[in-house]
Amino acid sequence: xxxxxxIILALAVAASIAACTKDIDxxxxxxxxxxxxxxxxxxASTPGQGETGTRTSIDIDGNTFVxxxxxxxxxxxxxxxASKEGTVxxxxxxxxxxxxxxxxxxxGEWTYNAFIPYYASAPTHTSSEKTxxxxxxxxxxxxxxxSFNYLYDPxxxxxxxTTGAAAGKDDMGNDLNFEFQRxxxxxxxxxxxxxxxxxxxxxxxxxxxxxxxxSSFIRSNSSMETTPSTNGVSPLSxxxxxxxxxxxxxxxxxxxxxxxxxxxxxxxxxxDVITEDGKIAGRKYTTPFxxxxxxxxxxxxxxxxxxxxxxxxxxxxxxxxxxxxxxTTTKDADNNTVLTYSAAIEINVPAGIAGLTVDITSQELNAxxxxxxxxxxxEAILDAIPYKSELGLDCSTLVQYKKSTLxxxxxxxxxxxxxxxxxxxxxxxxxxxxxxxxxxTSQPIKFVIPNPTIAYEAGAWNDMANFKLNYVPASxxxxxxxxxxxxxTQWHDATVNSTNTLATVTPDFGEFIPTPxxxxxxxxxxxxxxxxxxxxxxxxxxxxxxxLIVDGTEFTxxxxxxxxxxxxxxxxxxxxxxxxxxxxxxxxxxxxxxNNYYASSLCKPYAALNCALLKAASGGLVAFVGLAPGNLFTxxxxxxxxxxxxxxxxxxxxxxxxxxxxxxxxxxxxxANNGKHGWKIAENQQDYARIFVAxxxxxxxxxxxxxxxxxxxxWDPETxxxxxxxxxxxxxxxxxxxxxxxxxELTGSLTETxxxxxxxxxxxxxxxxxxxxxxxxSTSAYGDYLNGGKNNELYVGxxxxxx
Numbered sequence: 001x002x003x004x005x006x007i008i009l010a011l012a013v014a015a016s017i018a019a020c021t022k023d024i025d026x027x028x029x030x031x032x033x034x035x036x037x038x039x040x041x042x043x044a045s046t047p048g049q050g051e052t053g054t055r056t057s058i059d060i061d062g063n064t065f066v067x068x069x070x071x072x073x074x075x076x077x078x079x080x081x082a083s084k085e086g087t088v089x090x091x092x093x094x095x096x097x098x099x100x101x102x103x104x105x106x107x108g109e110w111t112y113n114a115f116i117p118y119y120a121s122a123p124t125h126t127s128s129e130k131t132x133x134x135x136x137x138x139x140x141x142x143x144x145x146x147s148f149n150y151l152y153d154p155x156x157x158x159x160x161x162t163t164g165a166a167a168g169k170d171d172m173g174n175d176l177n178f179e180f181q182r183x184x185x186x187x188x189x190x191x192x193x194x195x196x197x198x199x200x201x202x203x204x205x206x207x208x209x210x211x212x213x214x215s216s217f218i219r220s221n222s223s224m225e226t227t228p229s230t231n232g233v234s235p236l237s238x239x240x241x242x243x244x245x246x247x248x249x250x251x252x253x254x255x256x257x258x259x260x261x262x263x264x265x266x267x268x269x270x271x272d273v274i275t276e277d278g279k280i281a282g283r284k285y286t287t288p289f290x291x292x293x294x295x296x297x298x299x300x301x302x303x304x305x306x307x308x309x310x311x312x313x314x315x316x317x318x319x320x321x322x323x324x325x326x327x328t329t330t331k332d333a334d335n336n337t338v339l340t341y342s343a344a345i346e347i348n349v350p351a352g353i354a355g356l357t358v359d360i361t362s363q364e365l366n367a368x369x370x371x372x373x374x375x376x377x378x379e380a381i382l383d384a385i386p387y388k389s390e391l392g393l394d395c396s397t398l399v400q401y402k403k404s405t406l407x408x409x410x411x412x413x414x415x416x417x418x419x420x421x422x423x424x425x426x427x428x429x430x431x432x433x434x435x436x437x438x439x440x441t442s443q444p445i446k447f448v449i450p451n452p453t454i455a456y457e458a459g460a461w462n463d464m465a466n467f468k469l470n471y472v473p474a475s476x477x478x479x480x481x482x483x484x485x486x487x488x489t490q491w492h493d494a495t496v497n498s499t500n501t502l503a504t505v506t507p508d509f510g511e512f513i514p515t516p517x518x519x520x521x522x523x524x525x526x527x528x529x530x531x532x533x534x535x536x537x538x539x540x541x542x543x544x545x546x547x548l549i550v551d552g553t554e555f556t557x558x559x560x561x562x563x564x565x566x567x568x569x570x571x572x573x574x575x576x577x578x579x580x581x582x583x584x585x586x587x588x589x590x591x592x593x594x595n596n597y598y599a600s601s602l603c604k605p606y607a608a609l610n611c612a613l614l615k616a617a618s619g620g621l622v623a624f625v626g627l628a629p630g631n632l633f634t635x636x637x638x639x640x641x642x643x644x645x646x647x648x649x650x651x652x653x654x655x656x657x658x659x660x661x662x663x664x665x666x667x668x669x670x671x672a673n674n675g676k677h678g679w680k681i682a683e684n685q686q687d688y689a690r691i692f693v694a695x696x697x698x699x700x701x702x703x704x705x706x707x708x709x710x711x712x713x714x715w716d717p718e719t720x721x722x723x724x725x726x727x728x729x730x731x732x733x734x735x736x737x738x739x740x741x742x743x744x745e746l747t748g749s750l751t752e753t754x755x756x757x758x759x760x761x762x763x764x765x766x767x768x769x770x771x772x773x774x775x776x777x778s779t780s781a782y783g784d785y786l787n788g789g790k791n792n793e794l795y796v797g798x799x800x801x802x803x
Contacts, residue, residue, distance in 0.1 A: 037102040040168030042090055043177040044099060075099055076118035080111045089118040103167035110165060114157035114178045117150060139214045139237035139400055145248040146256040153260050155180040184260040185291035189271055193303040194252020199276045202436040203242045203257045204352045208268040212236035213261045233396050241352055241401040265290045271301055274351050274436050280309035312349040312433035312441040326450040329414045331499050337414040337474050344408040347433055352401040355434030362427040364419040375399055407431055413447055420475030421449045454548035454557040460765040461657040462565045463537035467494060467503040469548060476550050483546040507537030509762050519740040525719045529758035532659045540564040565656045570799045574610040581605050585637040590650060596639040599628040609750055611797040616779045618790035625708055627674035627790050629783030634775045643707030649698050649771030660757060661693045664750035664797030667743040676786035677710055687789040690781035692717060692738040694774040697766035702730030704784055711784045721760045734766055735759040740781060750797045
């Protein structure tokens with residue numbers, strides 16, 4: 001937004017400059033106004049003057065030049081001596097064959113430079129570093145009938161210096177004689193085949209592929225230079241338009257048009273002849289040819305066929321150009337207001353653009369003095385801001401006499417929103433395009449600041465809601481979203497994001513200090529978590545109203561009813577064919593266990609209670625490690641040696657947020673009497689079985705290896721939020737429910753209990769994660785360390801979600 005406002009201010013300043021701009025005569029004072037002067041006569045010639053000589057007026061017979069100066073021709077003479085320096089025009093007198101004016105009465109060292117033509121309205125000067133002349137060499141030329149116009153034929157003379165001469169003399173006492181050289185090539189186009197009554201309005205030359213043929217200004221010292229770009233707009237142009245002085249237009253039957261051009265090799269030059277009665281005939285010269293400095297090339301365009309030329313037209317791709325378009329904006333990475341669609345209008349002008357202005361009707365822009373843009377020739381604005389880099393607007397040589405251009409206001413339109421334009425206000429850019437026939441097409445491009453809207457969409461979880469906000473003005477000082485059930489009177493506040501594009505409703509999660517209300521041996525290390533508060537957020541089965549409030553004005557959306565949604569039931573354990581009851585757990589589909597060659601009955605079905613029986617093993621092949629805890633988990637298991645690896649994690653499509661998980665168990669848990677890899681629970685102290693359920697957002701499994709070697713990858717959702725940090729897989733833990741069991745005697749039936757979920761990332765629903773759930777059951781909480789009771793038993797029934 002800061003960038004946009006800076007550009008707006010620059011536009012306003014530029015508009016005020018343009019409004020008061022007037023022509024200024026930049027000529028330097030003539031010698032004699034502040035000192036004594038003497039008359040000076042100067043000759044001008046080139047070696048081989050005649051058929052190949054320098055001239056301001058030329059006759060061409062075939063390809064042969066006939067050279068002469070014309071009465072009244074002017075050259076710019078720049079001089080410098082110890083007394084004075086300046087630039088003055090010298091005028092040619094046909095009677096004497098000399099260029100005449102006056103210079104300071106001084107004898108000594110002189111430096112002279114000369115340039116043709118001289119313009120009173122264009123600055124010419126001598127700097128301390130180099131002599132600089134400027135002359136019009138634009139993409140628009142004029143002719144008097146079929147006559148060559150020397151004003152577009154830049155000539156540069158060899159510099160002359162003297163050591164002890166009078167004004168206008170060389171060191172031998174002779175009049176100065178400047179030897180000029182032509183800096184451009186000349187292309188003559190001969191047009192014939194039309195009628196004597198059909199007069200030419202303009203002739204347009206276009207070079208393909210943007211190859212430049214002219215420059216707005218040319219500078220010179222000992223060689224020519226084109227002026228640099230101004231704010232991203234180059235003075236170079238690939239078109240030249242020639243028009244004719246009043247009453248002198250030639251006919252299409254016999255016309256000669258001259259183009260002084262930048263020396264280059266050209267291929268595919270297009271010539272379009274435009275008549276005063278609105279006809280056009282074009283031809284492309286496909287043969288490549290080289291135009292060298294000081295050389296003449298003649299192209300013949302005979303038997304041209306004229307047709308009606310179409311008026312300028314404007315097209316907005318994928319949009320109805322006559323419709324009123326909503327100004328819909330967003331923020332980019334730099335927090336700038338940007339339009340959400342392209343506003344680049346194509347302008348097509350078969351007869352060449354001769355004028356391009358924009359009238360602006362916008363209360364906000366008009367109040368800043370921005371009422372119009374002259375993209376054709378408003379150099380005051382061009383100097384003020386970079387059109388291409390900041391606004392993306394083509395102007396000046398980028399549009400002059402082109403047959404097509406873009407009027408791209410994609411960057412300009414969102415500035416209206418930044419200025420705080422009123423909701424439902426209209427803003428019109430009327431584009432006026434004039435072609436070389438003089439016909440103008442005016443097309444209004446309409447925009448409107450729309451009223452804000454709000455729409456409901458489901459949130460990440462069933463108890464969450466999102467409200468999409470559209471068209472909130474960037475200038476809004478107060479933006480709020482409220483909601484309530486239809487049977488409530490009290491409105492509740494949603495949370496609006498920083499860009500005023502989205503509001504969210506989430507359940508209330510109370511912050512819990514790590515003082516657990518369930519049995520745990522890691523109380524000192526438990527991470528802070530949140531728990532879902534009852535009847536907060538969006539409640540299933542309820543119908544809701546909601547509204548957007550912008551600076552005190554309310555905008556309502558359609559009511560919505562929250563569907564009742566539940567997660568898919570977890571697979572039952574009352575199935576004797578499950579992988580977890582066998583030794584084949586490498587590819588378990590859901591439930592897996594550590595059953596293996598060394599301990600084959602760590603998990604087996606128990607028909608009496610329709611559940612799984614987890615039983616620790618200690619004798620037989622397990623004797624060399626002392627203990628193999630009974631276990632059941634979601635994942636797979638592989639034991640290629642005396643070490644085994646559990647790959648925790650399964651995909652699960654979460655549809656509803658559970659507040660708890662209901663577990664069923666019976667247990668007989670003794671004291672710890674094995675500590676192969678350390679005594680997490682001291683010897684002869686009460687051991688604990690453990691069941692936990694974790695909602696995870698993982699790209700890969702969490703891999704835990706245990707056996708004869710020290711265990712690796714061990715993790716606990718109570719004490720870590722990201723078990724991938726140590727490099728063993730896994731990732732972000734969204735929530736967990738955990739139960740530590742110290743029951744010492746079996747009851748003969750399954751105890752049912754609910755374990756609440758503790759949340760680390762309540763806003764995350766990992767439905768699309770590769771692995772999104774982990775369930776782990778073990779007869780010893782520290783079984784990974786082979787620490788626990790050798791005779792523990794744990795009966796585990798089916799799991800059920802609680803909402």
